[in-house]
Amino acid sequence: MRKINIKTLHEVAPLRLPGYLDAVRARGRVEGDAIILSDEDFDVLRRQYQVPGIASEALGPVAKQRFAVCKSCAQSKEAGFGCFHHIGCCFGRWRSQPESKCPEGKW
Ligand code: SF4
Numbered sequence: 001m002r003k004i005n006i007k008t009l010h011e012v013a014p015l016r017l018p019g020y021l022d023a024v025r026a027r028g029r030v031e032g033d034a035i036i037l038s039d040e041d042f043d044v045l046r047r048q049y050q051v052p053g054i055a056s057e058a059l060g061p062v063a064k065q066r067f068a069v070c071k072s073c074a075q076s077k078e079a080g081f082g083c084f085h086h087i088g089c090c091f092g093r094w095r096s097q098p099e100s101k102c103p104e105g106k107w
Contacts, residue, residue: 002042003034008077011091016049023049063096066107070095075104 004024013021023045028035037045070081077084082091085103094100101107 002037002039003031004028004037004042005034005077006030007033008082009035011077011082020045020049062098066095066102067092069102069106073104073106 009021009024024035024037027041027045028037030036067081070076070083073081073083075084076082083103086094
């Protein structure tokens with residue numbers, strides 16, 4: 001089961017293909033300020049709406065390493081593994097830029 005904060009969902013939507021929000025809403029169940037998805041639906045939607053240029057599989061070694069750190073970090077958000085310290089969208093792109101630095105010094 002995946003619990004995705006609705007604010008986070010809107011922040012990561014620009015990193016997904018058009019129609020992502022509607023698809024999540026159609027498969028998910030709203031609970032308070034979050035949407036609940038099954039693990040299977042989460043994986044299907046992530047694959048289906050991933051923009052190839054910023055897909056984790058397409059990232060370079062540095063970005064992949066950073067992505068792995070963020071995935072296991074307590075400061076990462078539920079969907080897209082964004083960061084609670086990073087305001088605004090496009091965190092995935094920001095994380096892949098060599099000059100970017102983790103706000104907690106983890107990479
Ligand atoms: S604190 Fe650093 S490692 Fe953790 S989610 Fe944010 S950027 Fe990633």
